[in-house]
Amino acid sequence: MKAILLKMFREGVGRLIALISFITTPAKVKRTPEEQEKVNSIVENMSLYQYFACPFCIKVRRTIRRLNLPMEYRDAQERGGEHREALEKEGGAIKVPCLRMDEGAETTWMYESSDIVAYLNQRFDPEYTTAENKT
Numbered sequence: 001m002k003a004i005l006l007k008m009f010r011e012g013v014g015r016l017i018a019l020i021s022f023i024t025t026p027a028k029v030k031r032t033p034e035e036q037e038k039v040n041s042i043v044e045n046m047s048l049y050q051y052f053a054c055p056f057c058i059k060v061r062r063t064i065r066r067l068n069l070p071m072e073y074r075d076a077q078e079r080g081g082e083h084r085e086a087l088e089k090e091g092g093a094i095k096v097p098c099l100r101m102d103e104g105a106e107t108t109w110m111y112e113s114s115d116i117v118a119y120l121n122q123r124f125d126p127e128y129t130t131a132e133n134k135t
């Protein structure tokens with residue numbers, strides 16, 4: 001009973017954070033149509049395994065929105081769901097967020113929200129500098 005209440009509380013807080021994040025959505029970076037097309041084709045091979053109300057996932061989704069990346073989100077919360085199974089079997093752990101990158105025959109699974117944010121900023125922020133790591 002206590003575990004269920006705790007789970008409900010965490011889910012509620014997560015949804016509240018998601019709402020606040022939505023209300024305070026950061027401005028998207030602007031690119032020329034050609035640059036955006038290039039970014040789109042890179043991001044086609046990426047997907048984010050995530051839970052809707054996980055604060056760490058919200059942090060990464062915020063970066064993805066700000067960087068204007070049309071990334072596929074894969075819900076890994078449903079028990080027995082295909083994305084949850086792939087995350088565990090291929091990624092190595094049921095932990096979100098996880099950024100999946102498919103390059104040719106090679107697939108990389110990147111865990112840890114801060115590492116994902118840093119990686120995406122470094123790769124896609126036109127004004128990236130090592131001094132700042134915006135979310």
Ligand SMILES: N[C@@H](CCC(=O)N[C@@H](CS)C(=O)NCC(=O)O)C(=O)O
Pocket residue numbers: 051054055056094095096097111112113114
């Ligand atoms: N340090 C990690 C923490 C991620 C984390 O704790 N995620 C939770 C969800 S909020 C998780 O995946 N828990 C495992 C589970 O739900 O089975 C990060 O920043 O990405």
